[in-house]
Amino acid sequence: MLTSYYSKTKAGTPGAISISRSMPRWCNGKYPTYKALAPGTWYRSAEVDDYIPLYMEILQALDPQQVHDDLYRIAQENARSLGLPESEVAKVRPILLCFEKPSDFCHRRLAANWQESELQIEVPEGFRNPDGTYTTVPGWEQLQGQQFEGAIGNDVADQMAQAATQLSLLTL
Known part of the structure; x- marks a missing residue:
């Protein structure tokens, strides 16, 4: 399983x-969609400090193993519908998508x-690469505190570091 964003992962992947x-x-x-991991109606208006506990409430109501199993089932059904041979279907990993770039705070990294x-x-x-291999990149929680060449300022880096700290405290 991995996370990505719509601009990087086109429909049909x-x-x-x-x-x-x-x-x-x-x-x-x-x-394909998995609405159980979608944020609440507050997603556009909540500040990061409020967003994390609100989203954690959604996650805490779910069974993590069931979510994992559901996502793999959906990913494999999707691969079959796209005509992948069965030998390749088993290698397909779920790619959880939302809108934000990897450097931006988002709920997919919380999930x-x-x-x-x-x-x-x-x-x-x-x-996912065209040859079926996968490439990983740092998410916002890994980029916390780093400088980005013109992409974000110190305020956003501070928000990301704060969000990552809050997330680790909420999951203890």
Whole structure:
């Protein structure tokens, strides 16, 4: 399992699953969805300090193993529907999608960290390559405190560090 964003992972990518409240208007095609991991109606208005505990309430109401199993089932059904041979279907990993770039705070990384914490697995940020391999990149929680060349300022880096700290405290 890994996380990514719509601009990087197009509809028709094996394993791609939307976990946002909506999908981009510009996408050509549809993504399978898993609404249980979508944020609440507050997602656009909540500040990071409020967003994390609100989203953790959603996650804490779910069974992490069931979510994991559901996501793998959806990813493999998606791969079959795209015509992948059965030998390749088993290799397909769920790719949890929302809108934000890897450097931006987002709920997909909160969901990933929850799965990591609850199931002792790794859920990196990344993408599926055309040859079926996967490439990982740092997510916002790994980028905390680092300088980005023109992408974000110190205020956002501080917010990301704060969010990562809050997340680790909430999952203890």
